[in-house]
Amino acid sequence: MTRTTAAFAAMTSTLLATGCLQDAPPPDHTAVFTGSAGAWVDLSHAFGPSTIYWPTDTAGFQLTELAYGQTEGGYFYASYSFASAEHGGTHLDAPIHFAEGRMTADEIPLSSLITTASVVDVSAAAGADPDYQLAVEDLTAWEAEHGELADGTALLVRTGWSSRWGDRTAYLGTDLTGPEAVPELHFPGIGPEAAQWLVDNRNVAAVGLDTPSIDYGQSTDFRAHVILYSANIVGFENLTNLDRLPPTGAGIVALPMKIEGGSGGPLRVVGWVGG
Amino acid sequence: MTRTTAAFAAMTSTLLATGCLQDAPPPDHTAVFTGSAGAWVDLSHAFGPSTIYWPTDTAGFQLTELAYGQTEGGYFYASYSFASAEHGGTHLDAPIHFAEGRMTADEIPLSSLITTASVVDVSAAAGADPDYQLAVEDLTAWEAEHGELADGTALLVRTGWSSRWGDRTAYLGTDLTGPEAVPELHFPGIGPEAAQWLVDNRNVAAVGLDTPSIDYGQSTDFRAHVILYSANIVGFENLTNLDRLPPTGAGIVALPMKIEGGSGGPLRVVGWVGG
Numbered sequence: 001m002t003r004t005t006a007a008f009a010a011m012t013s014t015l016l017a018t019g020c021l022q023d024a025p026p027p028d029h030t031a032v033f034t035g036s037a038g039a040w041v042d043l044s045h046a047f048g049p050s051t052i053y054w055p056t057d058t059a060g061f062q063l064t065e066l067a068y069g070q071t072e073g074g075y076f077y078a079s080y081s082f083a084s085a086e087h088g089g090t091h092l093d094a095p096i097h098f099a100e101g102r103m104t105a106d107e108i109p110l111s112s113l114i115t116t117a118s119v120v121d122v123s124a125a126a127g128a129d130p131d132y133q134l135a136v137e138d139l140t141a142w143e144a145e146h147g148e149l150a151d152g153t154a155l156l157v158r159t160g161w162s163s164r165w166g167d168r169t170a171y172l173g174t175d176l177t178g179p180e181a182v183p184e185l186h187f188p189g190i191g192p193e194a195a196q197w198l199v200d201n202r203n204v205a206a207v208g209l210d211t212p213s214i215d216y217g218q219s220t221d222f223r224a225h226v227i228l229y230s231a232n233i234v235g236f237e238n239l240t241n242l243d244r245l246p247p248t249g250a251g252i253v254a255l256p257m258k259i260e261g262g263s264g265g266p267l268r269v270v271g272w273v274g275g
Numbered sequence: 276m277t278r279t280t281a282a283f284a285a286m287t288s289t290l291l292a293t294g295c296l297q298d299a300p301p302p303d304h305t306a307v308f309t310g311s312a313g314a315w316v317d318l319s320h321a322f323g324p325s326t327i328y329w330p331t332d333t334a335g336f337q338l339t340e341l342a343y344g345q346t347e348g349g350y351f352y353a354s355y356s357f358a359s360a361e362h363g364g365t366h367l368d369a370p371i372h373f374a375e376g377r378m379t380a381d382e383i384p385l386s387s388l389i390t391t392a393s394v395v396d397v398s399a400a401a402g403a404d405p406d407y408q409l410a411v412e413d414l415t416a417w418e419a420e421h422g423e424l425a426d427g428t429a430l431l432v433r434t435g436w437s438s439r440w441g442d443r444t445a446y447l448g449t450d451l452t453g454p455e456a457v458p459e460l461h462f463p464g465i466g467p468e469a470a471q472w473l474v475d476n477r478n479v480a481a482v483g484l485d486t487p488s489i490d491y492g493q494s495t496d497f498r499a500h501v502i503l504y505s506a507n508i509v510g511f512e513n514l515t516n517l518d519r520l521p522p523t524g525a526g527i528v529a530l531p532m533k534i535e536g537g538s539g540g541p542l543r544v545v546g547w548v549g550g
Contacts, residue, residue, distance in 0.1 A: 027302025029312050029549055033391050033526035034427070037304050040385045048535030063534065066360065075501050076375040078538040081334075083358035085341065090533075100351040106323075110315045110545060114528075116308050152309070226350050251308030253389075255530040255543035258365075259338065260323030263353040268530035268543070270385060274304055 032251075038274040041244045043252075044090040045165060047266065052168055052212065052238065053088035055181035061088065086264040092256035093214065093235030097263040098225040102232050105262030111152065112205040112234050117250040117271055118146070118153045119242060123160030126188040130173055132159070133191030133216050139198070146248050154206040154236070154252050155198070159188040162210040162240035173217050189216030192223035199231045206254065208236030208269075236267060245271045307526075313549040316519045318527075319365040320440060322541065327443055327487065327513065328363035330456035336363065361539040367531035368489065368510030372538040373500040377507050380537030386427060387480040387509050392525040392546055393421070393428045394517060398435030401463040405448060407434070408466030408491050414473070421523050429481040429511070429527050430473070434463040437485040437515035448492050460492030467498035474506045481529065483511030483544075511542060520546045 031037030045051065047061045062083040071077045086105075087093070095102030120142045126132040134157050139149070149155060164170040173186025188211055195214075198204055207214060207228055214235050215224045228235065236254055251272035257265040306312030320326065322336045337358040346352045361380075362368070370377030395417045401407040409432050414424070424430060439445040448461025463486055470489075473479055482489060482503055489510050490499045503510065511529055526547035532540040 026549075027304070027306075027312075029302070029304055029307045029547075030391055030524060030526055031302075032304045032307050033389060033528075033547070034425075035386055035389075037302075040389055042385060042533075044533050046381045046533045046535045063536070073496055075373060075497055077373060078371050078375075079360070079362060080534075080538055081358065081360045082534060082537075082540070083356065085354070085356045087354060096353050098350060098352060100353075106321045110317060111310055114308060114310075114315055114545070116305055150309075221348055222350055249305060251305055253308075253528050253530065253545075255528070255545065257532060257541045258317075258319050258321045258543055259355075259357060260321045262338070262357075263355055265357070266532045266541070268533055270389070270528070270530065272304075272308070 032272060038272055041241050041271045041273060043239045043241050043269045043271050044267065045238055045240055047084065047089050051089040052165065052171055053085060054212065055172060055174065055177045055185070056179060057085050057088060058177050084266065086259070086262055090238045090240070090267050090269065092254070092264045092267045093225070093229065093237060094262060094264050095229040095232045095234060097229060098222060099229040102229055103234070105256055105259045105265050108234055113254045113256070115205055115252060116150055116153045117156055117245055117252040118149050119156045119158055119245045119247050119250070121158045121247070122188065123158055126159040126161070130186040130188060131216055131218050132188040134189070134194045135191050136194050136197045139194060142247070149202045149204060151203040152205045154208060154254070155204045156239065156242055156245065156252070157190060157207070157209040158242035159210055161187055162242065165240065172212065185217030187211045187213070187217040189219065190214050190224040192227060195224040195227040199227055204233060206234045206236060208239050210239045210242050212238060236269060239269065241271070245273060249274060307547060313547055316516050316546045316548060318514045318516050318544045318546050319542065320513055320515055322359065322364050325441070326364040327440065327446055328360060329487065330447060330449065330452045330460070331454060332360050332363060333452050359541065361534070361537060365513045365515070365542050365544065367529070367539045367542045368500070368504065368512060369537060369539050370504040370507045370509060372504060373497060374504040377504055378509070380531055380534045380540050383509055388529045388531070390480055390527060391425055391428045392431055392520055392527040393424050394431045394433055394520045394522050394525070396433045396522070397463065398433055401434040401436070405461040405463060406491055406493050407463040409464070409469045410466050411469050411472045414469060417522070424477045424479060426478040427480045429483060429529070430479045431514065431517055431520065431527070432465060432482070432484040433517035434485055436462055437517065440515065447487065462486045462488070462492040464491030464494065465489050465499040467502060470499040470502040474502055479508060481509045481511060483514050483529070485514045485517050487513060511544060514544065516546070520548060524549060
């Protein structure tokens, strides 16, 4: 064996041992589920006595004890029933909520609920102005840094509002309840122009944000709702922990209660952050 | 340049181009979320008028229309409220349901809800005997073929019962309602000996099955519930589409409504199948 042949043989041996002369094995994506390839983050508030609902909904979340304690059968047993409006707490807006003939809660494909997350942070602007609306410029500035919003992604708008969740007045902008509260609502949202730009120029599957509503508190015509939901884009409201997701590269699994014909419903939603 | 040197240079160039002279990049697990590396399967039944509840629960799922149609504001608007027992349809059993002091629905860590799926198929035995109970032998036979149940996995028991979901009498084993229905319940479940074996010998995070209850229909002492939930193992009931998951290698994301202090609640649950 010449020195050259021996060198080739040694290199070939190394390459075979490292797998570089074979097709690489497919990556083991089950690492996502064992937690060994990243972390899961809960983006959901809990439902309870302090869960925030629209101010015209004064019933809120209602939990009724059916059983709690030892039974005659010798075992412990606890059970409750509950009642709620679809659109309180961390919840889904199905497109039919504001767009006739569009998808109901049970009709939304899993591909619109399980996708990548694209997080736009407008918390500085919203912190300075509680009536702030996400603008086209926020989206184009984000794209200049992170690339075009991917087809099918969930656009998550971080306003910083979730830090106010424990303070209903700070979160909604008013301590009133009932119809007289509505003109006094102040919280940020997605501007109608940005909503129209998304529908005309991009192909997002969902939008979500950490405020009570896709439209800002002062909206009276709910244009962002109408524009986005008419395009069968779904909405996630009252999210939390958006500060724990990177601008790109995260995943989202948003699983609403599967209500037949529902216009929305309670949503449990988690983000996956690799690394 | 000699021929040998040229050959080395060409090979080096190829290896650099293919990444084989560098550390392999980490796998891109976001393929799980784009759907490019596998498929998501909905393991949940919907909530509606035909959703099956325990026969003593005659109210079932209640949906109330709050609004449906054009508004004075010029936009379409649909909205509902709903009410339900925690333990109907596809739902979570939090450990406290049958074990005092154990986890409530909102306390369950995401690691018990998002994990690998291990699917044991007892549909042949259950098809022959509606009172069939998963036995220790079913678990040891499964392990002989697929390896030991992984720490933290969700053990999903496929009985085949989900194909009966549209026929309440076939699903529950009786067409009665109220207390007199309970002694007439017939459907398969997890045997107490198998439950105890799991607690003593393995470290599963969750159990789930495609019937109304972890314990079989004829149970009067709910031993499997008590044994498993005392160990803070969580339960998923009334699952569907378990036939679409392989015995091993699948992932599960089971996201219950996050009810503060809840003993369970509506569950939207999906499986991920690679390939």
